Amino acid sequence: MSAGRAPAAADRVCRLLSRQPLGGAYALLTFGHPETAQAQAGQFAMIQPEADTNLILRRPFSIMDTDPLRGHFTIFLKAVGPGSKAVFDLREGENARVLGPLGHGFKPPSPGEAAHLVGGGYGVAPFALFSRHLKKAGVLFHLFYGGRSSSELPLVAELERRGIAMTLSTDDGSRGEKGWVTAPLLEALDRTSGAARLYACGPAAMMHAVSRIAEDRDLSCEVSLDPWMGCGIGTCLGCVVKIQEPGELKPKNRPACTEGPVFDSRRVVWPH
Amino acid sequence: MAALKIDMTNTPSLALEIGTLKLKNPLLAASGTCGYGVEIAQVVDLSTLGGIVTKGLYMAARDGCETPRIAETPAGLLNAIGLQGVGIRAFVSNVLPQLRTYDTAVIVNVCGETVEEYAEVSRIASDAPGVHALEVNISCPNVKTGGIAFGTDPAMTHEVVAAVRRVSRLPVIPKLSPNVTDITVFARACEEAGADAISCVNTFLGLAIDVETRKPRLAFGTGGLSGPAIRPLAVRMTFQAARAVKIPIIGIGGIGSASDALEFFIAGARAVQVGTMNFSRPNVYTEIEAGLLDYLKRHQMSDISELTGSIRYP
Numbered sequence: 233m234s235a236g237r238a239p240a241a242a243d244r245v246c247r248l249l250s251r252q253p254l255g256g257a258y259a260l261l262t263f264g265h266p267e268t269a270q271a272q273a274g275q276f277a278m279i280q281p282e283a284d285t286n287l288i289l290r291r292p293f294s295i296m297d298t299d300p301l302r303g304h305f306t307i308f309l310k311a312v313g314p315g316s317k318a319v320f321d322l323r324e325g326e327n328a329r330v331l332g333p334l335g336h337g338f339k340p341p342s343p344g345e346a347a348h349l350v351g352g353g354y355g356v357a358p359f360a361l362f363s364r365h366l367k368k369a370g371v372l373f374h375l376f377y378g379g380r381s382s383s384e385l386p387l388v389a390e391l392e393r394r395g396i397a398m399t400l401s402t403d404d405g406s407r408g409e410k411g412w413v414t415a416p417l418l419e420a421l422d423r424t425s426g427a428a429r430l431y432a433c434g435p436a437a438m439m440h441a442v443s444r445i446a447e448d449r450d451l452s453c454e455v456s457l458d459p460w461m462g463c464g465i466g467t468c469l470g471c472v473v474k475i476q477e478p479g480e481l482k483p484k485n486r487p488a489c490t491e492g493p494v495f496d497s498r499r500v501v502w503p504h
Numbered sequence: 505m506a507a508l509k510i511d512m513t514n515t516p517s518l519a520l521e522i523g524t525l526k527l528k529n530p531l532l533a534a535s536g537t538c539g540y541g542v543e544i545a546q547v548v549d550l551s552t553l554g555g556i557v558t559k560g561l562y563m564a565a566r567d568g569c570e571t572p573r574i575a576e577t578p579a580g581l582l583n584a585i586g587l588q589g590v591g592i593r594a595f596v597s598n599v600l601p602q603l604r605t606y607d608t609a610v611i612v613n614v615c616g617e618t619v620e621e622y623a624e625v626s627r628i629a630s631d632a633p634g635v636h637a638l639e640v641n642i643s644c645p646n647v648k649t650g651g652i653a654f655g656t657d658p659a660m661t662h663e664v665v666a667a668v669r670r671v672s673r674l675p676v677i678p679k680l681s682p683n684v685t686d687i688t689v690f691a692r693a694c695e696e697a698g699a700d701a702i703s704c705v706n707t708f709l710g711l712a713i714d715v716e717t718r719k720p721r722l723a724f725g726t727g728g729l730s731g732p733a734i735r736p737l738a739v740r741m742t743f744q745a746a747r748a749v750k751i752p753i754i755g756i757g758g759i760g761s762a763s764d765a766l767e768f769f770i771a772g773a774r775a776v777q778v779g780t781m782n783f784s785r786p787n788v789y790t791e792i793e794a795g796l797l798d799y800l801k802r803h804q805m806s807d808i809s810e811l812t813g814s815i816r817y818p
């Protein structure tokens with residue numbers, strides 16, 4: 233398995249092929265978009281309905297799955313504000329403006345390394361696609377999927393259907409282990425030996441906690457940052473995050489859309 | 505009534521010249537919405553644009569404002585980016601060689617904290633092969649020194665524009681701030697100082713508040729409002745500026761369609777810039793160009809310049 237070269241992005245109007253409600257504000261949406269269908273795990277697409285709304289900016293959505301041969305991709309969506317709500321409300325057959333695939337995805341583990349994937353809330357989305365790629369490459373991996381309550385783990389059935397080994401946790405104990413998603417991660421790290429790499433996507437506090445665990449144990453860790461984003465291609469500079477590369481005297485504001493959204497956690501200046 | 509004898513097989517002309525600046529069409533990408541051009545080249549055919557106006561450049565690199573830097577408001581975008589940029593020398597040596605390979609005009613947006621800095625950035629940009637014009641940024645509301653301070657005092661506007669004029673043979677195009685009582689005073693100051701055209705207008709100073717935290721939605725506090733929300737304000741200012749001066753006006757403000765652009769031409773603009781809409785519809789240029797050509801044919805005009813200032817105002 234190789235990260236390879238990221239496919240070129242394309243901006244086109246495309247059709248919503250299927251819409252699967254997952255209860256509450258959650259849904260899986262599948263679009264026909266041949267370029268984004270080649271996305272790597274951790275990449276994203278900027279999406280808005282084609283029909284005029286009062287909104288100007290597209291919103292970024294992590295790619296949850298792809299079908300490269302048929303030219304489809306799927307997002308796992310939570311309607312949180314007016315922009316994501318507008319996409320959530322799209323009906324099958326309606327059109328959206330989609331620009332993707334964008335950004336840099338997760339780097340696969342080195343040979344012999346296991347992968348621990350830590351997803352919080354709708355931040356679990358890229359790990360569905362990443363799991364598929366890891367499985368295909370024969371990499372040993374485990375998913376830790378946490379949320380505030382069972383209603384915030386709407387992707388469990390879909391992930392179980394794919395046979396993904398995972399440990400669930402909720403803050404209120406309504407599903408899986410009670411407590412933060414980092415607790416079962418720590419247990420697993422204590423239990424296992426051998427080289428491992430951590431990957432985290434979810435709330436900033438969760439990613440910060442995972443990055444500290446990685447630092448304590450001298451493990452590599454990648455995090456997928458989720459700042460407010462305007463354009464997705466590095467022109468508006470609205471989504472900058474503080475990143476300090478080796479050899480730099482101080483952190484610099486770098487656009488998450490083009491230099492991320494996935495970053496080596498050691499380069500991120502927390503809290504971002 | 506006899507039919508008009510007009511050869512409708514000819515495509516109307518969209519080309520124009522502002523001094524030595526030759527534009528194949530009057531559609532420019534506005535400063536701060538297209539990076540340095542090369543960023544959008546991955547998804548946009550730059551040859552469909554008359555030109556691009558770069559992100560504002562100072563002498564030194566700048567890291568810009570803290571985040572959040574953008575907030576969406578009804579039909580508008582409030583931003584305080586703070587002119588993050590690589591600096592003029594890095595632009596000339598690292599970006600321009602690639603940018604000038606595209607078939608589009610390159611207009612460098614010049615910034616400064618002092619009159620001397622404006623002049624020095626302008627001199628360096630003017631000496632670089634592949635720069636076709638200078639847009640003088642006297643209107644950024646999101647920096648603590650310079651920027652809007654030069655664009656809200658007519659004497660300072662004159663001083664900056666004259667200083668840039670002295671060091672450059674390229675067309676000089678000051679970008680006006682709308683945050684003034686009478687834009688015609690500033691348009692005249694630019695013309696008297698030797699400007700070749702005027703960009704009209706930059707963002708409107710705004711403030712959006714998160715009512716739960718009672719804090720501004722932007723880290724900088726205030727920001728600049730752009731997008732369709734400001735279009736009627738910008739069309740009005742284009743109309744006023746065009747009547748006040750003889751030099752061409754480049755209209756800017758919430759343009760996302762041919763119809764939007766036409767309003768500016770009719771109000772008095774000779775060219776237009778697309779700004780905020782670049783973020784969501786970077787390929788809108790071909791659609792706008794087609795719409796302009798269709799309009800000119802329907803109205804039996806052979807050149808878009810016939811439209812400039814053709815408003816039937818009471």
